[in-house]
Amino acid sequence: MMNYDHYKTIRCDLGDRIMTVTLNRPEQMNATDATLHQEVSCIFADVRHDDDVDVVVVTGAGKAFSAGGDINWMQEGIDDPGQFERTGREARDIVFNLLDLDKPVICMMNGHAVGLGATIALLCDVIISSDQAKIGDPHVVMGLVAGDGGAVLWPQNIGYAKAKYYLMTGDLMTAAEAERIGLITKVVPADALEDEVYGLAKRFAKGPLKAIVWTKVATNLQLKQAMHASFDAGLAYETVSNVSADHREAVDAYRNKREPQFTGK
DSSP: OOOOTTOSSEEEEEETTEEEEEEOOGGGTTOBOHHHHHHHHHHHHHHHTOTTOSEEEEEESTTOSBOOBOHHHHHHHHHOTTHHHHHHHHHHHHHHHHHHOOSOEEEEEOSOEETHHHHHHHTSSEEEEETTOEEEOOGGGGTOOOTTTHHHHHHHHHOHHHHHHHHHHOOOEEHHHHHHTTSSSEEEOGGGHHHHHHHHHHHHHTSOHHHHHHHHHHHHHHHHHHHHHHHHHHHHHHHHHHTSHHHHHHHHHHHTTSOOOOOOO
């Protein structure tokens, strides 16, 4: 059995060959800092190679699935642009390690999934959400390009017209609306979420796993082609926007609880 004790911001619990991967910064709404970002870039490769795991459930501790990027971490990125080079490599690993994970992956969206949190959710095979949750990719609200996968995943799920609206405004939507337009799989009452998710996880675990897994692999081929075609360009644009005046203004405005004054620079 593999050991996951070295993870500081992710909790791993194994039972009935189902691995629950929990983003574990509950006081920060599981917002991504440098440590969590690095650990998310590794965890799904580790789980892929764990022979004791057949099915994966991804969720967040506390009230949120993930609130996106930690503002203090964003400030560090402004002060040290070289940090974004490391972050970019990790972002690529997050996306492709999840796409290459040849086991069923269920997102248990227990609360809001925002920014990178939304990307992680959308990289899962099935997304079952609490009716109290919202999802969105507000990179632009922070003066950033949605370059960590959202610009590929959203059009794949809901088409370009809807995707561009939500990516270019950064608006969040309710889980009910996300289900209605096909962005996520299913919405259930919050108190029924775990039963719904683990019921499906056990169904997968007891099913014809080779057929299930290879169906996933075949279905993911086009998505992986799309991601390989444009992910690096999106990440490059996000890297450039990280040093823009508008991003600096957005971070400062958020930290000082004021409305940002964007200049388009």
